[in-house]
Amino acid sequence: MRAYDHLLKYGIRPSAQRIAIMEYLLSHRSHPTSDEIFESLRGEIPTLSKTTVYNTLKYFTEKGVALSLNIDDKCARFDGYTHEHAHFLCEKCGRVIDLDMESSPKVSLLAGMEVNNMQVYLRGVCPECLKKKE
Amino acid sequence: MRAYDHLLKYGIRPSAQRIAIMEYLLSHRSHPTSDEIFESLRGEIPTLSKTTVYNTLKYFTEKGVALSLNIDDKCARFDGYTHEHAHFLCEKCGRVIDLDMESSPKVSLLAGMEVNNMQVYLRGVCPECLKKKE
DNA sequence: TTATAAATTTGTAATAATTACAAATGTGTA
DNA sequence: TACACATTTGTAATTATTACAAATTTATAA
Structure with missing residues (x-):
């Protein structure tokens, strides 16, 4: 019921579809696409x-x-x-990996600017793909 | 000729199209899209x-x-x-603004990971759009 | 120069993620 | 129950991007 509670906590009406999608996100830390979520859930929710x-x-x-x-x-x-955490995209296998942030970037904001969100993205080759190369 | 020299420095054959696109990028710090560049240059290079x-x-x-x-x-x-600099997207007007980075993020990398690129993105409302709101 | 190979550009057609929209369905309330 | 409102659904459009092969340009070697 963690997905259910999670939705309520954020003021979201917990419909069956929303619970299933939230549950999917909480149990799959693979940073899925819309399509991956859709394909995974259509068995469970045929409509x-x-x-x-x-x-x-x-x-x-x-x-x-x-x-x-x-x-x-x-x-x-x-x-x-x-x-808050950073994301790494492997350019070989396409996986997105979570990375902890020891210190977040300090950015010189303009006066009177409202910031709602910050993302840190890295790209490169993941350890597994680097090994395969050799 | 700065675009021309710039391309040579990076080992890129300086064709007319490449020079025009590079020149456009150097003289327009608005973070243009492919389409904006295309529309701006088709007068100059009709083909x-x-x-x-x-x-x-x-x-x-x-x-x-x-x-x-x-x-x-x-x-x-x-x-x-x-x-190295960060980018801010205004969710009202869609502009992308350069921001200096006082200190870049420190990210806990995995062992044996190759990083080629890092991007810091912020989202929110720019000073001009915030003013208009009032 | 001339012939040939390689690089670059071009136009068209395909691909695919995302959104618009209106109908259908589900849910809560008087 | 009846009604308003929220949510879901399916289809059709939109649009950024890529695939691809032909045409053109540029470099190289005879």
């Missing part, structure tokens, strides 16, 4: 529509219960863990 | 193709003479200034 997945993820992002990541050129990826 | 703009910007990014920014959900934006 599920791709539009619902898109709408719901957008709503989650607005409500602050999920992050929308733009690290991947092709499509958005989503993260149910919203505490 | 210019959109595919060329895409190919060239991808090539510039690989060669390190330009940055490809994923801060905007809709499409890639490009930056001819490659020194």
Whole structure:
């Protein structure tokens, strides 16, 4: 019931679809795409529509219960863990990996600027792909 | 001739199209999209193709003479200034603004990980749009 | 110069993520 | 129960980007 409680805590009406999507995000820390979530849940919820997945993820992002990541050129990826951390995209295998931040960047803001969100993205080759290369 | 020299410095053959696109990036610090560059240059180079703009910007990014920014959900934006700095997207007007970084983020890397690139993205409302609100 | 190979550019057609929209369904309340 | 409102659904559009092959330009060698 953690997904259910999580949604309530963020003021989101917990429909079956929303619970399933939230549960998926909390139990899969792979930064899934809309399509991956849709394909994984359509067995469980046969009537599920791709539009619902898109709408719901957008709503989650607005409500602050999920992050929308733009690290991947092709499509958005989503993260149910919203505490401050950085993301690494492996350019070989495409995986997105969470990285802890020892210290967040200090940025010179302009006067009278409102900041709602910060993302730190790294790109390169993950340890596994580097090993395969040899 | 700064665009010309810039390309040579990065080992890029300076064709007319490449010079024009590089010159555009150096003289427009607005983080233009492929389409904005294409529309601005088609007067100057009537035969210019959109595919060329895409190919060239991808090539510039690989060669390190330009940055490809994923801060905007809709499409890639490009930056001819490659020194370390952060980017801010105004969610009202859509502008992307350069911000200096006083200190870059310290991220806990995994052992045996190769990092090629880091981006810091902020989102919010720019000073001008905040003023208009009142 | 001339012939040939390589690099670059171009235009068209395909791909694929995302959104618009309106109908259908579900949920809460008087 | 009846009604308003929220949510979901399916289809059709939109649009950024890429694939691809032909055309053009540029460099190289005879």
